[in-house]
Amino acid sequence: MPNNIAQLQQRLGYQFSDPELLILALSHRSVASQNNERLEFLGDSILGLVVTDFLYREFPQAREGELSRMRSHIVRGESLAEVAKQLALGPNLLLGSGEMKSGGHRRDSILGDTVEALIGAVYLDRGIEAARGIIAAWFKSFFDSALQVQPVKDAKTALQEWLQHRNKPLPAYELVGTGGEAHSRLFTVSCKIGAVETAMTATASSRRRAEQIVAEQLLKEVEKAE
Numbered sequence: 001m002p003n004n005i006a007q008l009q010q011r012l013g014y015q016f017s018d019p020e021l022l023i024l025a026l027s028h029r030s031v032a033s034q035n036n037e038r039l040e041f042l043g044d045s046i047l048g049l050v051v052t053d054f055l056y057r058e059f060p061q062a063r064e065g066e067l068s069r070m071r072s073h074i075v076r077g078e079s080l081a082e083v084a085k086q087l088a089l090g091p092n093l094l095l096g097s098g099e100m101k102s103g104g105h106r107r108d109s110i111l112g113d114t115v116e117a118l119i120g121a122v123y124l125d126r127g128i129e130a131a132r133g134i135i136a137a138w139f140k141s142f143f144d145s146a147l148q149v150q151p152v153k154d155a156k157t158a159l160q161e162w163l164q165h166r167n168k169p170l171p172a173y174e175l176v177g178t179g180g181e182a183h184s185r186l187f188t189v190s191c192k193i194g195a196v197e198t199a200m201t202a203t204a205s206s207r208r209r210a211e212q213i214v215a216e217q218l219l220k221e222v223e224k225a226e
Contacts, residue, residue, distance in 0.1 A: 012118070013137050016125050022118075023094070024121065026092055027094040028114075030099040031094045036113070036114065041120070043115075044120075047119050052067070065161040073142065073146050080112030081115075084111035089111060089114055090105040091105065158215075168193070173191045175187060175188070176188050187203065189202055190214070191218060
């Protein structure tokens with residue numbers, strides 16, 4: 001049994017109905033055959049579901065790729081390890097002697113896996129709403145940063161993802177003309193996609209910028225047609 005179990009539950013902000021689930025969630029595979037790997041598997045799925053549900057409801061206009069980027073910001077190894085450190089889980093981990101000697105209680109991967117196992121344990125203890133509550137509390141700063149810094153996607157990427165999602169051919173950009181003086185060159189780019197009847201062109205001071213402009217034009221057309 002980990003030391004200061006009552007203090008740990010206070011830090012977690014959750015009191016287990018079944019303390020054995022808490023013990024199992026803290027048990028690394030190095031300590032016994034009965035360990036937290038299955039709980040980690042379960043918790044990973046629950047964390048993904050809760051975060052995805054939150055982002056889907058909070059950003060009704062966001063595209064799939066934008067939602068995926070925000071979810072990745074929240075559900076990643078670095079975030080999990082940071083949560084574990086904020087909860088001071090390290091001293092409470094149950095590790096085999098080899099892991100103890102090698103500093104496993106400070107290893108980010110083990111800490112992050114334990115957070116996922118704890119989420120799985122809370123879910124089994126009291127259900128999805130309890131798990132949702134502790135995820136909201138533990139990951140609050142990451143949710144806040146996702147809200148404040150919603151990714152801005154460039155038009156070429158957005159158009160490509162729109163087409164991929166619908167199993168349509170990807171756009172092909174063609175440089176159809178150059179002009180202007182040597183110190184102020186202009187580039188004209190054309191692009192056609194199957195979802196829009198006519199090709200579109202754009203001119204800008206760089207080929208890359210012209211491609212972005214024409215992609216933005218095409219994206220507006222396909223989104224209007226939906």
